[in-house]
Amino acid sequence: MSGDHGPDEAPWELGDLGDWPPEVFREAGHRTVDWVADYVARIETLPVLAQVQPGEILRSLPANPPEHGESFGNLLADLDGVVLPGVTHWNHPGFLAYFGITASGPGILGEMVAAAFNTNAMLWRTSPSTTELEQGVLDWLRGMIGLPAPRFGLLTDTASTSTLVALAAARESVPGLDVRERGLSAPGMPRLRLYTSMEAHSSVEKAAIVLGLGREGVRKIPTDSAFRMDVAALDAAVREDRASGWLPFAVSATVGTTSTTSVDPVPAVAAICAREGLWLHVDAAYAGSAAVLPEKRWCLAGCEHADSLVTNPHKWLFVPIDASALFLRRPEVLRRALQLVPDYLQTSAAPDAVNLMDYGFQLGRRFRAIKLWWVIRTFGVEGIRRRIAEHCRLAEVFASWVEADPGFEVVAPVPFSTICFRAVWPGITAAERDARNERVLERVNADGRVFLSHTKLCGVYTLRVAIGNLRTEERHLRVAWDLLRSAREGEG
Amino acid sequence: MSGDHGPDEAPWELGDLGDWPPEVFREAGHRTVDWVADYVARIETLPVLAQVQPGEILRSLPANPPEHGESFGNLLADLDGVVLPGVTHWNHPGFLAYFGITASGPGILGEMVAAAFNTNAMLWRTSPSTTELEQGVLDWLRGMIGLPAPRFGLLTDTASTSTLVALAAARESVPGLDVRERGLSAPGMPRLRLYTSMEAHSSVEKAAIVLGLGREGVRKIPTDSAFRMDVAALDAAVREDRASGWLPFAVSATVGTTSTTSVDPVPAVAAICAREGLWLHVDAAYAGSAAVLPEKRWCLAGCEHADSLVTNPHKWLFVPIDASALFLRRPEVLRRALQLVPDYLQTSAAPDAVNLMDYGFQLGRRFRAIKLWWVIRTFGVEGIRRRIAEHCRLAEVFASWVEADPGFEVVAPVPFSTICFRAVWPGITAAERDARNERVLERVNADGRVFLSHTKLCGVYTLRVAIGNLRTEERHLRVAWDLLRSAREGEG
Numbered sequence: 001m002s003g004d005h006g007p008d009e010a011p012w013e014l015g016d017l018g019d020w021p022p023e024v025f026r027e028a029g030h031r032t033v034d035w036v037a038d039y040v041a042r043i044e045t046l047p048v049l050a051q052v053q054p055g056e057i058l059r060s061l062p063a064n065p066p067e068h069g070e071s072f073g074n075l076l077a078d079l080d081g082v083v084l085p086g087v088t089h090w091n092h093p094g095f096l097a098y099f100g101i102t103a104s105g106p107g108i109l110g111e112m113v114a115a116a117f118n119t120n121a122m123l124w125r126t127s128p129s130t131t132e133l134e135q136g137v138l139d140w141l142r143g144m145i146g147l148p149a150p151r152f153g154l155l156t157d158t159a160s161t162s163t164l165v166a167l168a169a170a171r172e173s174v175p176g177l178d179v180r181e182r183g184l185s186a187p188g189m190p191r192l193r194l195y196t197s198m199e200a201h202s203s204v205e206k207a208a209i210v211l212g213l214g215r216e217g218v219r220k221i222p223t224d225s226a227f228r229m230d231v232a233a234l235d236a237a238v239r240e241d242r243a244s245g246w247l248p249f250a251v252s253a254t255v256g257t258t259s260t261t262s263v264d265p266v267p268a269v270a271a272i273c274a275r276e277g278l279w280l281h282v283d284a285a286y287a288g289s290a291a292v293l294p295e296k297r298w299c300l301a302g303c304e305h306a307d308s309l310v311t312n313p314h315k316w317l318f319v320p321i322d323a324s325a326l327f328l329r330r331p332e333v334l335r336r337a338l339q340l341v342p343d344y345l346q347t348s349a350a351p352d353a354v355n356l357m358d359y360g361f362q363l364g365r366r367f368r369a370i371k372l373w374w375v376i377r378t379f380g381v382e383g384i385r386r387r388i389a390e391h392c393r394l395a396e397v398f399a400s401w402v403e404a405d406p407g408f409e410v411v412a413p414v415p416f417s418t419i420c421f422r423a424v425w426p427g428i429t430a431a432e433r434d435a436r437n438e439r440v441l442e443r444v445n446a447d448g449r450v451f452l453s454h455t456k457l458c459g460v461y462t463l464r465v466a467i468g469n470l471r472t473e474e475r476h477l478r479v480a481w482d483l484l485r486s487a488r489e490g491e492g
Numbered sequence: 493m494s495g496d497h498g499p500d501e502a503p504w505e506l507g508d509l510g511d512w513p514p515e516v517f518r519e520a521g522h523r524t525v526d527w528v529a530d531y532v533a534r535i536e537t538l539p540v541l542a543q544v545q546p547g548e549i550l551r552s553l554p555a556n557p558p559e560h561g562e563s564f565g566n567l568l569a570d571l572d573g574v575v576l577p578g579v580t581h582w583n584h585p586g587f588l589a590y591f592g593i594t595a596s597g598p599g600i601l602g603e604m605v606a607a608a609f610n611t612n613a614m615l616w617r618t619s620p621s622t623t624e625l626e627q628g629v630l631d632w633l634r635g636m637i638g639l640p641a642p643r644f645g646l647l648t649d650t651a652s653t654s655t656l657v658a659l660a661a662a663r664e665s666v667p668g669l670d671v672r673e674r675g676l677s678a679p680g681m682p683r684l685r686l687y688t689s690m691e692a693h694s695s696v697e698k699a700a701i702v703l704g705l706g707r708e709g710v711r712k713i714p715t716d717s718a719f720r721m722d723v724a725a726l727d728a729a730v731r732e733d734r735a736s737g738w739l740p741f742a743v744s745a746t747v748g749t750t751s752t753t754s755v756d757p758v759p760a761v762a763a764i765c766a767r768e769g770l771w772l773h774v775d776a777a778y779a780g781s782a783a784v785l786p787e788k789r790w791c792l793a794g795c796e797h798a799d800s801l802v803t804n805p806h807k808w809l810f811v812p813i814d815a816s817a818l819f820l821r822r823p824e825v826l827r828r829a830l831q832l833v834p835d836y837l838q839t840s841a842a843p844d845a846v847n848l849m850d851y852g853f854q855l856g857r858r859f860r861a862i863k864l865w866w867v868i869r870t871f872g873v874e875g876i877r878r879r880i881a882e883h884c885r886l887a888e889v890f891a892s893w894v895e896a897d898p899g900f901e902v903v904a905p906v907p908f909s910t911i912c913f914r915a916v917w918p919g920i921t922a923a924e925r926d927a928r929n930e931r932v933l934e935r936v937n938a939d940g941r942v943f944l945s946h947t948k949l950c951g952v953y954t955l956r957v958a959i960g961n962l963r964t965e966e967r968h969l970r971v972a973w974d975l976l977r978s979a980r981e982g983e984g
Contacts, residue, residue, distance in 0.1 A: 017882045020597035022533035032601045033521030036608040041514035045787030054845040057624035065632040069872035086621030103610035105512035109524045111607035115812035118583045118595035127544045132549035140557040158856035162587040184676035185683045202834040206853045214675025293496025320607035321858045342694040343948035353546040361698045364650035364811045369820035381563035390509045437586020451510045470511040471818040
């Protein structure tokens with residue numbers, strides 16, 4: 001174990017059975033950090049959206065793995081030669097698609113530290129720090145977004161998983177069913193139904209499929225003109241379903257829908273849930289972060305009544321993917337739904353400690369809290385507020401450009417950092433307008449400096465600009481806007 | 493954006509709205525790499541099992557997040573002062589509990605690169621390299637363990653998730669049910685049942701709970717004297733269940749059970765599955781890696797018939813948690829079970845490309861393939877073989893010590909790198925022996941140099957030594973063995 005050989009010479013591996021010696025790791029690590037620093041520094045010279053054809057990257061890989069170890073230099077070189085051409089750069093300031101996100105510097109380094117610890121916090125004792133740092137940092141986050149205490153917080157990989165386990169708890173919360181033991185096909189089992197809006201994320205419907213409720217077990221409630229759940233329609237749907245034999249059990253409301261970032265009227269939804277005995281889940285995966293701003297705190301109104309709420313630090317809180325925060329008002333229901341302790345994990349040590357494996361179906365849990373801890377501490381709460389406020393300001397700026405141009409229209413309110421809009425032309429059909437907007441988007445994205453996405457609103461093709469990267473500045477939006485205007489002109 | 497200020501001075505953040513400038517990242521990154529290199533170099537000076545009491549780490553955190561950003565030096569200092577005392581060091585060579593694992597150097601650095609890219613490969617176009625590198629590297633892994641081509645491979649977070657989605661596909665594969673649309677409580681829906689052994693991992697039962705089958709939807713088949721599924725009992729159970737109205741639909745066989753690493757007789761199980769039309773899932777989360785060795789290739793016999801097979805590179809392939817490889821023979825069944833494409837993800841680009849979001853319930857997918865790619869290329873296939881063979885050799889050495897000592901007995905075959913054994917004393921009751929073994933384990937683990945785990949076999953308390961860390965050498969096993977012998981003597 002010496003530093004005589006660098007990672008490119010690699011004689012360490014010929015006779016050695018172990019890992020890299022620490023000095024080899026140190027040198028390879030410094031070089032990787034330099035590669036990442038250079039990547040971020042030059043990211044604007046790369047096209048945001050990968051320009052390759054399907055199969056191109058796969059064909060550039062050898063068909064078989066190397067029999068003998070390769071030098072570290074090869075690995076780094078292939079990041080440039082093999083990987084980069086096929087990367088769509090989510091960490092690029094011109095990435096304005098889906099939800100713009102950032103892997104911030106402290107987040108990236110926190111991820112490396114988590115990998116080095118390699119802990120699995122299935123039981124408290126299998127890494128107390130992993131469990132307790134998660135609890136502590138999530139309590140910070142809870143306070144930052146103004147949820148009342150106490151809430152039980154845990155980190156999962158994605159909002160899809162957070163919503164899935166929350167709805168598993170909801171399913172178990174129905175008195176007298178005991179789905180956990182008997183399953184949904186047991187004799188006498190009613191058909192369970194959950195409610196979410198037409199604008200809800202597909203993960204709600206996927207959760208229903210996984211949970212055995214089926215797509216028929218989800219009733220999608222229409223939205224109002226601002227894409228918010230129509231509460232009167234929810235009320236009527238629940239009553240109607242009860243009358244026809246369904247058993248309503250949960251509502252998933254959205255704070256910040258994927259298409260338009262609309263906010264469902266959670267206080268009114270919560271009132272219906274309370275009256276009807278329904279579990280209230282809130283998907284605030286994107287917009288929850290906005291609640292760090294006093295002026296945006298309204299978006300979580302009513303969420304103090306939520307049985308479960310998910311918000312994703314990997315979306316708009318500068319933490320690398322993946323990290324989704326799930327807050328529970330009654331964690332014991334989730335534990336009752338999913339706790340199973342095999343003999344080899346029974347322990348008499350620390351009987352009252354929290355074993356996070358009891359709150360999910362995944363036994364493995366990595367040390368996700370470090371990156372969130374490092375991001376919050378590096379930027380500070382006021383620094384995070386300033387950055388999120390800036391993204392909202394940039395969105396207002398962009399929306400003002402769109403509004404001022406008769407060739408475009410803003411088609412949904414802009415409560416946060418995402419703008420839905422479309423190009424318009426006088427005297428063309430709706431179908432022709434859709435086709436032209438699709439071509440406008442393709443033309444803008446082909447340029448390589450920005451990447452925008454689209455959605456459909458009431459069936460109409462709609463363009464989206466979503467701001468969430470720490471390096472996005474007004475100049476990037478200006479590029480997008482100039483490209484949009486010229487692409488529109490190219491269409492007639 | 494300059495390198496004038498280091499991460500400890502942090503004036504960059506006072507007026508800046510962005511991320512760290514690249515030069516600040518570079519300096520903080522080098523310091524973090526140095527911290528990790530030092531951590532690994534001194535890891536043997538730290539107690540493997542955390543010595544803290546529940547709540548101790550949580551209480552050492554401030555109740556509220558910092559309003560203003562802190563220096564990077566604080567963050568690094570708190571790794572030592574706050575985090576380390578509560579870490580159970582899974583990356584320690586004396587970690588012999590559960591399944592010993594390694595976050596190898598290239599794996600740690602690959603994780604950092606993945607975090608920097610921060611891609612989400614939901615669609616092919618949202619990062620072609622993430623999708624295609626995953627396909628390419630998993631095809632390498634498929635060949636390395638001798639599974640026939642073609643297989644569709646994908647990476648999930650954990651074996652729990654791999655098994656869950658595989659069983660969701662199994663559920664959808666039953667003709668005429670359409671669980672995806674109708675749910676399990678639809679009129680006329682039969683009660684589905686799956687089969688796994690008494691020794692199977694709890695994730696199979698948890699998957700059944702999540703999927704709405706309930707614990708009653710899992711029938712646990714007894715095992716033989718070597719803890720392998722009793723195929724005659726499986727056969728009888730399936731027939732009996734059909735006769736009494738259940739609809740058998742899947743078997744989950746295990747290659748390398750968690751307690752003893754026993755291997756179910758997959759060829760015979762596969763024959764039953766073929767005859768009965770059951771989906772065959774194989775959980776080879778731990779032992780799949782052993783199949784890189786020609787002399788261990790037998791363990792995957794019959795697995796060419798598996799509809800789905802999971803093996804975890806984060807277990808015994810030196811990749812940091814999390815990375816679970818799922819191989820599918822008929823990926824279209826999984827896609828049919830879980831594909832849902834919302835409007836905002838509909839794209840006419842690359843219509844034939846693989847969109848990995850279609851093969852799971854999690855929309856978010858990070859760039860897990862890089863670390864696996866880097867590990868395979870750094871060690872080479874022969875280097876991986878040598879290392880896994882060494883772990884198996886170490887297990888034989890340890891088992892030989894246990895066998896040679898009349899105060900101990902080996903209680904299960906040792907096909908791989910895990911030894912199940914217990915201390916014995918003449919003339920005591922079984923209950924007393926259990927109690928003494930439990931105290932022996934506590935005493936050994938309290939020393940701090942090694943960490944062993946336990947299980948129960950046929951209800952009897954059993955000690956386990958599991959070898960899988962690249963830094964584990966015979967001297968660590970010698971420490972464990974000396975501690976075990978002296979702890980046994982301390983019990984009488």
